[in-house]
Amino acid sequence: DAGVIQSPRHEVTEMGQEVTLRCKPISGHDYLFWYRQTMMRGLELLIYFNNNVPIDDSGMPEDRFSAKMPNASFSTLKIQPSEPRDSAVYFCASSLGHSANTGELFFGEGSRLTVL
Amino acid sequence: AQSVTQPDIHITVSEGASLELRCNYSYGATPYLFWYVQSPGQGLQLLLKYFSGDTLVQGIKGFEAEFKRSQSSFNLRKPSVHWSDAAEYFCAVGRDDSWGKLQFGAGTQVVVTP
Numbered sequence: 001d002a003g004v005i006q007s008p009r010h011e012v013t014e015m016g017q018e019v020t021l022r023c024k025p026i027s028g029h030d031y032l033f034w035y036r037q038t039m040m041r042g043l044e045l046l047i048y049f050n051n052n053v054p055i056d057d058s059g060m061p062e063d064r065f066s067a068k069m070p071n072a073s074f075s076t077l078k079i080q081p082s083e084p085r086d087s088a089v090y091f092c093a094s095s096l097g098h099s100a101n102t103g104e105l106f107f108g109e110g111s112r113l114t115v116l
Numbered sequence: 117a118q119s120v121t122q123p124d125i126h127i128t129v130s131e132g133a134s135l136e137l138r139c140n141y142s143y144g145a146t147p148y149l150f151w152y153v154q155s156p157g158q159g160l161q162l163l164l165k166y167f168s169g170d171t172l173v174q175g176i177k178g179f180e181a182e183f184k185r186s187q188s189s190f191n192l193r194k195p196s197v198h199w200s201d202a203a204e205y206f207c208a209v210g211r212d213d214s215w216g217k218l219q220f221g222a223g224t225q226v227v228v229t230p
Contacts (some may be wrong), residue, residue, distance in 0.1 A: 015195045
């Protein structure tokens with residue numbers, strides 16, 4: 001079974017450009033999460049969805065960031081315009097359910113973003 | 117708000133030796149506790165989790181962790197490390213009322229020497 005698939009794996013762009021990161025969760029999972037990992041701040045939750053609906057976006061740093069989940073098998077994280085401080089590894093994760101019987105987040109391999 | 121502290125940023129251990137990684141959390145109620153491992157260039161993989169019940173939990177790859185409420189700790193252990201255990205390890209805490217909003221520790225980098 002395929003895991004969480006993210007694209008692109010690496011992205012180098014210039015300040016001011018639009019960046020779109022993509023994620024395909026594991027089939028059947030009803031929760032999807034976007035995390036950001038930096039040396040300074042570690043792993044931070046940006047936003048998460050349940051059944052394609054955004055539940056908590058309090059971690060989104062500012063209006064330049066937006067995330068969508070148009071269907072159960074696809075999500076995007078967009079940064080417009082990008083800035084050098086957005087350079088990080090962005091992880092998508094998915095999960096099935098919300099109980100003590102599950103409780104596992106399955107992470108993709110991440111998208112490493114470098115903004116020059 | 118919950119928080120997680122991993123006091124050790126970096127640990128070096130010899131292959132075959134035992135390993136213990138420390139994790140302390142701050143949360144008013146009984147938390148959900150996790151240990152994840154991240155190999156270079158990879159995403160995070162769950163090693164084990166504690167929700168309730170037996171305070172000693174077994175995970176994958178020969179790891180175990182013990183929940184100690186009195187010490188607010190959830191330390192990870194392995195009796196004999198293998199070179200493939202070299203990775204970064206993250207402790208995380210979650211809450212039932214905000215599922216998925218895990219608070220991760222800063223991570224502990226483990227280096228395994230021959």
